[in-house]
Structures are given as structure tokens and as C-alpha cells.
Amino acid sequence: MDDYTKDDVSQLIKRIGAFLSARMSEILDTQDLRSVWALVAVVCTVIFTWRLLLAPSGPHGRQPKPQPPSQVNTQPNSNLLPSSTQTVIDDLFQPVKPTLGQIVRQRLNDGRKVTCRLLGIILEESTPEELQNQATVRSSVLEVVLEMTKFCDLYLMETVLDDETEKRVLTALENAGIFTSGGLIKDKVLFCSKEVGRTSFVRQLEPDWHIDSNREISSQLARFIKCQLHISPLKTEQIAPNVFSSSSLEQFFGV
Structure with a gap:
């Protein structure tokens, strides 16, 4: 995993920690069984996202060739994530709509x-x-x-x-x-x-x-x-x- 990906994972871990802490507080307040299952789904999604980020990007687990200095991607770290992974992350942190x-x-x-x-x-x-x-x-x-x-x-x-x-x-x-x-x-x-x-x-x-x-x-x-x-x-x-x-x-x- 290159430095950029490590930074992405580090930021994701921080966001996940804050999100789970907030959701756990809500569950303790409402004692809603549906919220418990929702939190379980969140954890499963986190594990899936984690594995996806750690998976080797090259064929047969080989690391991709380093780019020449003139071709280094200077875009923000979030753009280095695959679109499918970014979609999972965006869906994960969507606000939970309260029930009636x-x-x-x-x-x-x-x-x-x-x-x-x-x-x-x-x-x-x-x-x-x-x-x-x-x-x-x-x-x-x-x-x-x-x-x-x-x-x-x-x-x-x-x-x-x-x-x-x-x-x-x-x-x-x-x-x-x-x-x-x-x-x-x-x-x-x-x-x-x-x-x-x-x-x-x-x-x-x-x-x-x-x-x-x-x-x-x-x-x-x-x-x-x-x-x-x-x-x-x-x-x-x-x-x-x-x-x-x-x-x-x-x-x-x-x-």
C-alpha cells in the first residue's frame, strides 16, 4: 500500500470511529432493535470497505509500477479511491432518517x-x-x-x-x-x-x-x-x- 492509500485508510478509520460512536449513543438513547441491526450492517460494510482498500491493485497481487516523477498524480487523496469504494463510503456516512x-x-x-x-x-x-x-x-x-x-x-x-x-x-x-x-x-x-x-x-x-x-x-x-x-x-x-x-x-x- 502506497503512502497515499495509507492516508486514505487513516482518514477513513477516524470517520468510522466518530460515526460508530454517534450511532451507539443514539441506540442507547432509543433502545431501538432496528438501530442495532443497522449498526451491524454498518460494521459489515466497514469490513468490506477495509478489505477492498487493502486488496492488491495489480494482477496476481503484484504492485503497480511506480510512475515517473513527472506523472505523479497530484489530485486530492479522495480521487485515488476506486469509484465503487468511494460510493460505499459515501453511502456509509449518509445521515440516518428517523422513523415516524x-x-x-x-x-x-x-x-x-x-x-x-x-x-x-x-x-x-x-x-x-x-x-x-x-x-x-x-x-x-x-x-x-x-x-x-x-x-x-x-x-x-x-x-x-x-x-x-x-x-x-x-x-x-x-x-x-x-x-x-x-x-x-x-x-x-x-x-x-x-x-x-x-x-x-x-x-x-x-x-x-x-x-x-x-x-x-x-x-x-x-x-x-x-x-x-x-x-x-x-x-x-x-x-x-x-x-x-x-x-x-x-x-x-x-x-
Whole structure:
């Protein structure tokens, strides 16, 4: 191996060490089994790259003829690597894209208990009167809700005008598959006859996060709940330092 290749390998070793150290730290934080297998794949790739760099470049293991001084390659060391090897190295150090589950945990700051209003957030309808005719789960938010049920103790709640509306909402949630993940059961979908009832539910449950589309309720709960997410399609002034805003639940999680 010539001096240039030795320098390349030395630099690669340093980059690999830093990369593996960072990934190991992430795995210890998330305890994600998929991350463990990802790290195993990285190590295998490193071994392959190492062997490729150390393999003799000439036929039958012979060293290539040294070039005359006038023909010495003066390009940066990275250009001395075969294109296939450089591609492996570039792929190796691509940033790892977090999963939606990891994003949910990060955005909620590992908050484990969450309460959330249904109207205008999980359901297409925005008023109790509309729910008397139909209840429709928003398809764009479904993936986020399912991830939340895996990680959080999630409670859904809404104001309804009659018992038939309760059944209609539960049926819509069931048909959308929200109860199939095992993290959310029908008993955790709470109904009340007035908006003030939702405030009572939240204060009794004492969640880490409450998600609502009613600005007045978010304002009233700001003193009692650690963090809140206020959903509004219109940009409004911040209610309190612990109340975040977003145009939709899925937008808050980057979906």
C-alpha cells in the first residue's frame, strides 16, 4: 500500500470511529432493535470497505509500477479511491432518517400521557352539529395517531349532542383501525355534553400534553398542563410559552 492509500485508510478509520460512536449513543438513547441491526450492517460494510482498500491493485497481487516523477498524480487523496469504494463510503456516512415513531417521541419530549380533542384534529368535522350527520376520520392524520397509541397513553375526547353521535364516532374510529394497535381502547374515548366538560377531563387526567383546537380551552389549561398543542389553520398569537401551535396534528410531526 502506497503512502497515499495509507492516508486514505487513516482518514477513513477516524470517520468510522466518530460515526460508530454517534450511532451507539443514539441506540442507547432509543433502545431501538432496528438501530442495532443497522449498526451491524454498518460494521459489515466497514469490513468490506477495509478489505477492498487493502486488496492488491495489480494482477496476481503484484504492485503497480511506480510512475515517473513527472506523472505523479497530484489530485486530492479522495480521487485515488476506486469509484465503487468511494460510493460505499459515501453511502456509509449518509445521515440516518428517523422513523415516524422516533419523531413522535422527540416532538412530545417523551411525554407519555396525551389527551386530544377529536373535532378538527382527528375528525374532518369541526362542530358537534356536523357529527349528528356523519363522523369521518382524516386519512392524513391516521398514521400519526397510530404511532401515538404505540408510545403514549392516549385519551380522545369530544363534545357531543346525543348518544347516537357517540356511537357514530366510535364506529368511525373503529373502521379506521385506530383500536387495532392495542394502545387505544374504546374506554379511552371520552364524551361530554359541554365544552367545559373537556376541561374537567383534562385536569383530572393530568396529561403531559393536551391537544385542542379551542383557543379558550387551551388558554384556561395553560396554567395546569405542562405542554399543549393548539391546532388552528390560521396563524395566531402564542397563547402561552408552554402552548405550541400548528395548522394540523400531522404537520406538527412533519408528515
